[in-house]
Amino acid sequence: MILLEPTVAISEMTSSVGSGGEGLSDWLGLNDLVAATGASDFAVRSDILSNSGRLAVASLDSSASLTTGSQVLSSGSTTVVNNLYTALTGSTSFAAVGGLGSSTSSFADYAASIVSNVASKASQASSDYTAKETTQSTFASAMSSQSGVNLDEETAQISTLQTQYTAASELIQVINEMFSSLMAAVQSVGS
Numbered sequence: 001m002i003l004l005e006p007t008v009a010i011s012e013m014t015s016s017v018g019s020g021g022e023g024l025s026d027w028l029g030l031n032d033l034v035a036a037t038g039a040s041d042f043a044v045r046s047d048i049l050s051n052s053g054r055l056a057v058a059s060l061d062s063s064a065s066l067t068t069g070s071q072v073l074s075s076g077s078t079t080v081v082n083n084l085y086t087a088l089t090g091s092t093s094f095a096a097v098g099g100l101g102s103s104t105s106s107f108a109d110y111a112a113s114i115v116s117n118v119a120s121k122a123s124q125a126s127s128d129y130t131a132k133e134t135t136q137s138t139f140a141s142a143m144s145s146q147s148g149v150n151l152d153e154e155t156a157q158i159s160t161l162q163t164q165y166t167a168a169s170e171l172i173q174v175i176n177e178m179f180s181s182l183m184a185a186v187q188s189v190g191s
Contacts, residue, residue, distance in 0.1 A: 055081065 036042040088107045096102040
């Protein structure tokens with residue numbers, strides 16, 4: 001956890017201020033260094049990226065007592081920025097997690113380790129998939145050659161047999177009609 005001194009944090013809970021219905025911290029301009037709806041679009045606010053002068057650099061003066069007309073925020077202080085820089089570039093201890101061993105490094109180096117680890121796992125998964133796909137294809141081909149069944153040939157043969165069956169069926173029907181006629185003729189001569 002990064003702790004920047006001095007800090008101001010306000011929990012939104014169910015606060016709603018102003019005509020836009022912003023939360024209290026948004027309305028006051030606190031807790032909004034980053035803008036995101038989830039992990040996929042987590043980024044520093046675009047207006048701060050385009051104009052670094054919008055980054056708040058004031059700090060609370062804890063020695064001042066709150067009286068009418070007193071100033072508790074001193075503008076132009078670089079305390080917040082310096083603390084943020086120190087937190088991001090200084091040495092931080094990280095516990096072993098997600099396939100990474102425990103280490104002590106800067107956040108930038110640790111982020112690079114995470115990206116490298118994920119890229120390595122993605123590359124390995126891709127290689128494994130390709131190898132398994134090749135193995136499956138090889139086994140399917142071997143099984144097909146062992147069974148001697150070619151689906152195209154079998155389909156053509158079924159079609160031929162169906163045509164022959166239809167022709168044989170019609171021939172049997174004609175023979176049956178001829179036999180019936182012959183039987184009727186024999187019965188009429190005998191009566």
